[in-house]
Amino acid sequence: MSSEPISFSAESYFATQLPPPTLEHDIAGVRSFISRQQASGRNVVLVTSGGTTVPLELNVVRFLDNFSAGTRGATSAEYFLKSGYAVIFMHRQFSLQPFSRHYSHSTNPFLDFLEIDGISSTSSPPSESPPSESPPSESPPSSDPQITVTPSKRTHLLQVLTAYKQVHASETLHTLTFVTVNDYLWLLRAVSQELSVLNRKAMYYLAAAVSDFFLPRQKMSEHKIQSGKGSLHIEMDQVPKILKPMVDEWTRNGYIVSFKLETDPALLIPKARTSLERYGHQVVIGNDLNRRKFEVVFVERKTKTKNASGQDEFEENWLKIDLSKDKEKEIEEDIVRELVKRHEDWVRGGVLN
Numbered sequence: 001m002s003s004e005p006i007s008f009s010a011e012s013y014f015a016t017q018l019p020p021p022t023l024e025h026d027i028a029g030v031r032s033f034i035s036r037q038q039a040s041g042r043n044v045v046l047v048t049s050g051g052t053t054v055p056l057e058l059n060v061v062r063f064l065d066n067f068s069a070g071t072r073g074a075t076s077a078e079y080f081l082k083s084g085y086a087v088i089f090m091h092r093q094f095s096l097q098p099f100s101r102h103y104s105h106s107t108n109p110f111l112d113f114l115e116i117d118g119i120s121s122t123s124s125p126p127s128e129s130p131p132s133e134s135p136p137s138e139s140p141p142s143s144d145p146q147i148t149v150t151p152s153k154r155t156h157l158l159q160v161l162t163a164y165k166q167v168h169a170s171e172t173l174h175t176l177t178f179v180t181v182n183d184y185l186w187l188l189r190a191v192s193q194e195l196s197v198l199n200r201k202a203m204y205y206l207a208a209a210v211s212d213f214f215l216p217r218q219k220m221s222e223h224k225i226q227s228g229k230g231s232l233h234i235e236m237d238q239v240p241k242i243l244k245p246m247v248d249e250w251t252r253n254g255y256i257v258s259f260k261l262e263t264d265p266a267l268l269i270p271k272a273r274t275s276l277e278r279y280g281h282q283v284v285i286g287n288d289l290n291r292r293k294f295e296v297v298f299v300e301r302k303t304k305t306k307n308a309s310g311q312d313e314f315e316e317n318w319l320k321i322d323l324s325k326d327k328e329k330e331i332e333e334d335i336v337r338e339l340v341k342r343h344e345d346w347v348r349g350g351v352l353n
């Protein structure tokens with residue numbers, strides 16, 4: 001499967017790779033969502049979330065994946081909504097979503113929160129049930145069984161459900177899905193271009209884990225790769241760096257936040273600075289894979305100072321939470337609070353970069 005690597009610019013990428021079939025339909029929905037938010041004067045944030053796949057075959061059986069459960073994106077989206085933003089939530093299909101994330105099948109299976117009156121050993125039997133000598137856990141459900149929420153889970157569920165219903169009623173959350181890195185790139189470009197009508201009132205919060213390498217469709221096997229020929233060698237091409245055209249062409253004065261994921265802590269700040277220098281956006285949030293739930297670093301350009309050679313200077317601010325003191329605390333609450341402050345300055349035009 002090895003052939004000469006192709007060097008893709010963003011332009012040549014979009015000229016040679018096909019858009020996802022649902023793109024036009026998706027973007028029509030985004031357009032009407034944005035125009036409703038524009039009429040109401042809200043700020044809008046695009047949150048990207050989850051990992052992108054790289055298929056190895058056109059009729060895809062095998063693919064590579066990027067690590068991300070979607071926790072960062074889904075949690076942040078909730079805090080943006082709470083802060084009055086409208087949110088376009090562009091996420092990997094089946095990754096975590098705002099509100100429902102609290103009851104993910106792995107951490108909090110929702111069936112464990114429910115009881116059928118007359119069956120659970122923790123619920124009291126319904127008053128109309130006939131007296132029974134067997135314990136409640138063994139009694140059969142009545143012909144019209146009632147489902148209730150386990151008492152100890154009610155307060156939290158009520159909070160989540162209330163926020164969810166409010167967002168639903170105010171129509172401030174719009175959801176889009178991607179699977180492959182190709183879906184992601186096409187959607188990101190199209191949504192960014194639509195959102196650019198909001199100018200400074202738009203924020204772009206790029207928390208998705210984007211593959212750096214891919215297999216162009218021209219090099220993909222049509223059918224399932226056969227295993228009879230021994231080991232498999234695949235040479236992948238580099239995904240074009242999309243932050244550059246995003247800053248320079250697709251968005252207009254929007255406030256752009258990217259994430260930098262590293263596993264070597266020593267690389268985090270230098271790589272975040274390089275990203276800011278190279279792409280010219282507003283903030284890079286650095287996170288170490290193993291510490292990302294309790295510490296992140298904001299890397300930004302100092303707005304008023306340059307060094308002796310006239311180059312930008314950078315500053316770093318760490319956000320840390322102490323999970324031993326507060327197990328429920330979510331670092332995304334602090335990330336979003338900090339970003340909302342910075343974005344307010346940005347909207348007022350008070351930040352010079």
Ligand code: PMT
Nearest residue numbers: 068069070071072207209210239240241242243258259261
């Ligand atoms: O979902 P969780 O499990 O909670 O995990 C959250 C997270 C760790 C995935 C998230 O916080 C995070 O760090 N996301 C960014 C991961 C990533 O793609 O890092 P990177 O260093 O490969 O890319 C850095 C930036 O470059 C990203 O903002 C990306 O949008 C951008 N990029 C990436 C690829 C590409 N071809 N062009 C780009 O411009």
